[in-house]
Structures are given as structure tokens and as C-alpha cells.
Amino acid sequence: MRNTSTQVKYLRDYQAPLFLVDQTQLHFDIRDGETLVTATLELARSTPGTQEALTLDGDDLTLLSLVVDGQPWTDYEVGEGGLVVNGLPDRCQLTTQVRIHPEQNTALEGLYACGPYLVTQCEATGFRRITYFPDRPDVLSRYRVTIEADASRYPTLLSNGNCIESRSLDGGRHEAVWEDPHPKPCYLFALVAGAFEQLTGEYTTTSGRQVSLELYADQGQGQRLGFALESLIESMRWDEIHYGREYDLDRYLIVAAGAFNMGAMENKGLNIFNTSCLLADPDTATDAGYRVVRDVIAHEYFHNWTGNRITCRDWFQLSLKEGLTVFREQQFSETVNDPAVARVEQVRGLRAFQFPEDAGPMAHPVRPESYVEMNNFYTATVYEKGSEVIRMMRTLVGEAGFRRGMDVYFDRHDGQAVTIEDFVAAIEAGSGADLSAFRIWYAQAGTPLVQVRDQWDASTGTYRLTLNQQLAATRGQPDKKPAPIPLSVALFDQSGGRVSSPAQSELRQTDDGVIVLDRPNAQVQWTGLAERPVLSVLRGFSAPVRLHFEQPDADLALLMRAEDDAFARWEAGQRLIHAAFADVLKGDDARGKARLSAFCQAVAATDPEAPIVGEWLDIPSTIEFTDGLERVDVDAVLVADNVVRRTVAEGLREQLEAWYLAAETERPYRFDAQQAHRRRRRAACLQLMAQVDADKAVALASDLLATADNLTDRMAALAAVNDLDRPERAQLFQAFADRWADEALAMDKWFQLQAVSAVQGLPAGIAELAQRPDYDRGVPNRVRALFGAFGQRHFAGLHRGNGEGYRLLADEVLTMDALNPQVASRLVRPLTQLTRIEGERARLMRTELERIAAKQDLSADVREIVSAAL
Ligand code: PHE
Ligand code: ZN
Secondary structure: OOOOOOOOEEHOOOOOOOEEEEEEEEEEEEEOOOOOEEEEEEEEEEEOEEEEEOEEEOOOOOEEEEEEOOOOOEEEEEEEEEEEEEOOOOEEEEEEEEEEEEOOOOOOOOOHHHHHOEEEEEOOOHHHOOOOEOOOOOOOOOEEEEEEEEEEOOEEEOOEEEEEEHHHHHHHEEEEEEEEEEEEOOOOOEEEOOHHHHHEEEEOOOOOOOOEEEEEEEEOHHOOOOHHHHHHHHHHHHHHHHOOOOOOEEEEEEEOOOOOOOOOEEOOOEEEEEHHHHHOOOOOOOHHHHHHHHHHHHHHHHHHEEEOOEEEEHHHHHHHHHHHHHHHHHHHHHOOHHHHHHHHHHHHHHHHHHHHHHHHOOOOOOOOOOOHHHHHHOOOHHHHHHHHHHHHHHHHHHHHHHHHHHHHHHHHHHEEEHHHHHHHHHEEEEEEEEOOOOOHHOOOOOOOOEEEEHHHHHEOOOEEEEEEEOOOEEOOOOOOOOOOEEEEEEOOOOOOEEEEOOOOOOOOOOOOEEEEEEEEEEEEEEEOOOOOOEEEEOHHOOOEEEEEEEOOHHHHHHHHHHHHHHHHHHHHHHHHHHHHHHHOOOOOHHHHHHHHHHHHHHHHOOOOOHHHHHHHOOOOHHHHHOOOOOOHHHHHHHHHHHHHHHHHHHOOOOHHHHHHOOOOOOOOOOOOOHHHHHOOOOHHHHHHHHOOOOOHHHHHHHHEEEEEEEEHHHHHHHHHHHOOOOEEEEEEEEHHHHOOOOHHHHHHHHHHHOOOOOOOOOOOOHHHHOOOOOOOOHHHHHHHOOOOOOHHHHHHHHOOOOOOOHHHHHHHHHHHHHOHHHHHHHHHHHHHHHHHHHOOOHHHHHHHHHHHHOOOOOOOHOOOOHHHOO
């Protein structure tokens, strides 16, 4: 039975639970092909003396028995989506037994088979596929879990908390009993059964608690867990130092799952991770992959306080835990990586995924007001924009005030299920700030546009800014209000020095000199200046907004050289490139090329060892170029994109080869910031070289692939030839596949690259990859590597004029919908950008969306996305 219900849930309908569950005892009897789950709930009415029936959620369960206080109970109904039990006393013990079939569970929600193991995934509402339960985050319960299974097939039996007992049983079976002392919502429940290889570590908290750290992976993968373990220890220490938060159990377990819908899951004391976010060695993880492992380890660990100890009252509050935890993860990442590179990458991600989402049919506020399928709301808006909102709050109340606010939050709400409003109130209480106007950031969808105009009056030495903010209507929100937008600004003189004179404005300024634009229009001015200054605005990306500001090329080039805020320095280069793209798009190639030449000169004048060089050389993707365009003329975009790329490659021709050769890295491979930067710079150089000197690029790439001792360089080699229509391309890809065929994570990268290649051949080339025996639709990583990458990153392929790209993706969406709706509903999203696409393509896209919508039995997941677009 699959969820095809299109019923809408609303935040305004929230009601407190009628029954609480003080204790939950679960017994899992794992058999071949089926599992029997017995659940005993200690129930208590929240208002004693009332008569309402108890409603328990349940999905795809076969009820075998129902007992209340030891007596068979008959006054109940099993309906669609749940179980209603009538006539219960105020307190009672209710026991159900159900049968489930983990081996047939292809949705990967609830209990499912992942290769030879069984694992669970319960967030958001997977627990109802395991047993009947009030499956909502505001019902917190203490769990005691018994797992019984075949001892040789499933030697390791894990659940949350502490293992208090384990013993052998007759018939080659055994059992383990786990108890979690911390009350938790059922979405944090986890169970794992299998045969693993293990890596163990130790950690001592500041107050002296000994914690055993245990990481589990497939047989033969144990040596790939080392980096994750190191990162875990780093994260535990970081949360103690920066937030005064210690771990609260004696064991911290992490298990790698090859088939997993998302990145990782913060189940209490028993995280389950996608292998791609846990395993790392030089042959199967790139530098970026190592960073992902470190960041995701940190993220899931930080959830122990922001998510687990304090959880969400309802799923509309998801950003309470996710926005906050992404923010903490980003802070961590800024301390362990180069902070400039970390911030640049955060912003690039936001612009590539969140901005388009906020401009498309699925635009929603950070705190959504309604949903059909909660799984569709694990979005860049809830996560990444949610984090930006918290970052702005910190900017507004100051770092010390924010930290005091966090302390209040932990003190007040430990052990509770709360709302975003509770969080903001805690920050206010701790900092003394008034955030009443600020709350609008949680309620309004869409990306504000900030326009800046400047005016220099040489006779009085006055520099004046006129600021303006606007926010376009989104579905269901026709009228928007101005939001307080923190704008970090600085002035530079013509030789690149900082101008220190203070800004004068009717607007509030923070102690750190950040201007708060809290109304539609305002002015800011500086007086007594000796010469026209150069303005830098939105430093550090102080607010998640689009900025329109016409600035002379020379000013941007000066900021590329002189800005001391690394983000703003990088951004000055981006603005030159984006402006050049816009020029070329409207036919003014000469103007565009002039801007690019200013860009290239500034890059060439920079020390190539500076990490920012690698960031600059990584020219925006086509998707990044189209962000903010109201209408997208695909053919014109592709032409302009190509002109920009070639012009930069030509402008830096001399540097590229020299920098490529100078970027030799140490052997053996080591993941560290400096080495990673050199590899990144080398990859970018090779990529650009392929634009203007294909022979040389092919020769260098072949050599690199043959000699590299790590995946990062191998991918750089393949990426450089990926768009070249030459026989060497196929040879290099073949050579890679011959060597790494058995390494799933390395082969995912191989699929990914071909999925975005300009010369792969459509649709046949992609279809051919999808017919390979190692294209396994049971493993989301593989599906995402091929069709996820194709839809999200192969702009030219997806938008083929004859519509075959749309058809190819729609076919896969329909196939996957029958197996795994969560994956399907993410694959379909690129097809929903039709509002911005011009001409015949819009019609072709619509045809495919209608074809999907017409499918009988379409999952609620996909239907919600498709309906929003149609
Ligand atoms: N809560 C997980 C995280 O962000 C993500 C997740 C959501 C995983 C839903 C699985 C299912 O860390
Ligand atoms: Zn999270």
C-alpha cells in the first residue's frame, strides 16, 4: 500500500497529542522474508477523564493482535493509514503485534534490507511502517528494544542507547536488549542487524565521561572509516568549546548503508549514514568527498543537542533543527577549513539550489504553512536558507548575545519538542534584542532583491547610497512586507585602503557597523571624503538576497585585489563574470569581453597559492548563470555561456599551463587544505585548457589519469576530456571503469561525469548507461549519479530543443516512482522550472509533466511537486 493521498496538512491545525507514551517496548523477531514487531506502549491521556479514541499511525502493517492491559481488545478499527482504538481508560498498556516485510521495502523508509543487512529510516514518518504508534515528533517516549535474529547472518544487533543484555537462543539465534535513557520522538528510533567490520575509538568529554565510538561498515570497508572517526572526535570537541555541549551517552554508533535516501540520519546514539558521507580513502573519495564526510559527521553529531535533546513540536518546525544544525555545521566548517573557501562554497550552493527553488513553483517559507508529503520539504530552503536566517540573527544580536541566547535555548527547552518561535524568543531573552520584525524571514517565501544606486558629489566630498528592497509575490503570498536585511558595507579608497569614516543613515547600524535595511527605501551617506570611494556591499554575504548594483569594472577589479573580506573579494570577480554573461546574452560581446579581461587581469595578478584562485577559476555553471533571469532562452544562454568560458580560457592562456605544472602535490595523497587547493587549481586549469588547447589538455589528462594516486586527480583528468568529441575520451573512461569497476563510490563519480557530458549522445548515451548491469535502481546513489546529475547539471542535455531530454528524465521518474517515491520526487524537480523557460520547450516540458501526472497510483511525493508546477 503506497501513499497516494493528496490531503493537505496545515500548520494552523496543530493540536497537542491526546495520548502520551511514557514507555515503549519493542520486540523484533527477524525471520527470513518477514519480521514480527511487538510493541507495548504505556499510554496516558493528556487530559484524564476525557473519552476520545486513540489514533495510532500505521502504514503497510498487518495487524496480528491487539491487547490492552493483558486482555484481548476488540473495540478498534483498522483504516487507511492507521488504527483507531475506542474506550480506553486514562492509563493503560496497549500491545500490538504486526508483520512487516523489510526485504520487499524498496521505498527505504521504515525497516528495510540494505544488501545483507537490515536498517531503519524513520524520519519523517517511517516509524509507522514498523509499528502502530503516534508518529509525531511531540510524543516523546523511553524505549526498550529487544532484537532477535539468526546469529550467523546477523551477528551484530544494534539500537539506540545502551546494550543491557545479549544472549544466545535455541536454533542458532540470539538476541540483544537495548535501552535508551533519553525520551525521544519515534523518528529518532533506529535498529541495525547485520555482519559488519568495525572501527572503534575513545573519547573523554570535558566533564570526564568516557564514550566509546564505534563505526560499522561492510566487510572489507573498515579501513575507510578512519577519517570519519577523526572527524567525529573533532566535532565532539568543537561543540564543547563553542557551545558548551557534551555528549550524553556511553556509546556513539555510526553505521554505513549503501542504500540510503538521504545523506545521513541523526538517530539517537545510532547514526545511520549513506556510505558516500562516511567512507573515505584516496581511491574512492575526492577532496570534496572528504569534506562532505567531515561536515556530515559534524552535522549529525551536532543534532544530538539541536534536534535530539531539543526536538520539533511538529514537522512545520523542521528548520528549528535543520537550519540551526546546518548553521552550526557551517561554523564548524569555517574553523576547520579555510574560512573564505567555506563561505564561498556555502553561497554557491545556496544560489545554485535554494534561489531557484525560491523562484519556482515549490517556493515555500523556511517555516512552511502546509504540505502534502513531508519528505518533499527537506529542502534547500528549510536547510540552507534556514541557516542563513540564523546567521543574520547572530549578526543582528552580536556574537556574544547569540551565544547567551543559545544558552537560554538549551536551558529552557532541554527535553522538549518546541517551535521556531520558542527559539527566537530564547535568542531575544539571552541577547536582550527585539526580533519582532525579524520573524518575517521565517514566514515569507522568495529571495528579496536589494537595489543599490550610488552618487558621488565631488564638490562636498559626499558619497550617497539609495537602497531599495523588493520581494516578488509567490504562490499563496501575493503581498510581501519588507524584512530587516543586514547589509555589511565598507568603503575603499582608489589605492585599495579602507576608508574609516562612519556611515550616516536613518537606518539602524549594529555594533559591528552592519546597516539594517528594514524598509522599502532608505539612504546612507558618507561625508568629508577626499575622493570617490569604492563600495563593497553584502560583505560575507550578510543576507540571502540578490543584489543589483551597477559598478564600474575598475571598481570590481579593485575589490578583487584589495578586499579583506574573502567572500566579497571572490564575489567581485563573480559580478564581473555575471555582468559579462548578461552583456553577451543581449548581444554586446565587446562589452562582455572587456569585463572578462578585467577579471582575467585581476586573477593573473593574484598569488596562485591563494585558495581564492581555485574558486575564481571554477567558472559559474550554466545553472548559476541563469539564476535571476526572468525568462530563459536556452539557445542564447548556451551561446553566451560558451563565449564566457572560452574568453576566460583565452585571457588566462599563459597562466593555465604554468599553474597546472606548478600545482604538483605531495605523494602519497593527503587530504589537507593546502594540498586540496592545489588539486583544485590544477583541475580548473585543465578544464579551461580544454577550451582553447584540446590537444594539450588531452595529453595532460591522459598522463594525469595514468599517474594519479587519488580519485580527485583522476576525476580532474576525466572531467577535462568529458566535453571533447575525441576518441581519447572513451578510452580514458574505459580505463577508469576497468580499474575501479568494483568500487561503488568511485563508479558513482564515473556515472556522474558522463551524465553531464556534452558529447555523451542523447538519449542513447544515457539510456545505454542506464542499461548497464551496475545501474542498480535499488541504490539511490547510483540513480542520483546518473539521472540526478543529468537533470540538475546537464543544462544543454535536459533542454534539448526536441524535448528528448525531458522525455528521458520523465521516463526515469515514472520507473522510480513505482520503487522509491522519495528519489523520484527529487529527480522530477528540474522539469518544474518551466515557468522560466521560453518557447516550444515550455510546451514540451509540460507534456512530460502531464504524462507523469496521468500515471495511475502516482505517489503523493511526485504528485505534490508535479501539481505545483502544472
Ligand atoms: N535529518 C537528516 C539530517 O539532516 C536528514 C534526513 C531526513 C535523513 C529525512 C533521512 C530522512 O541530518
Ligand atoms: Zn540535519
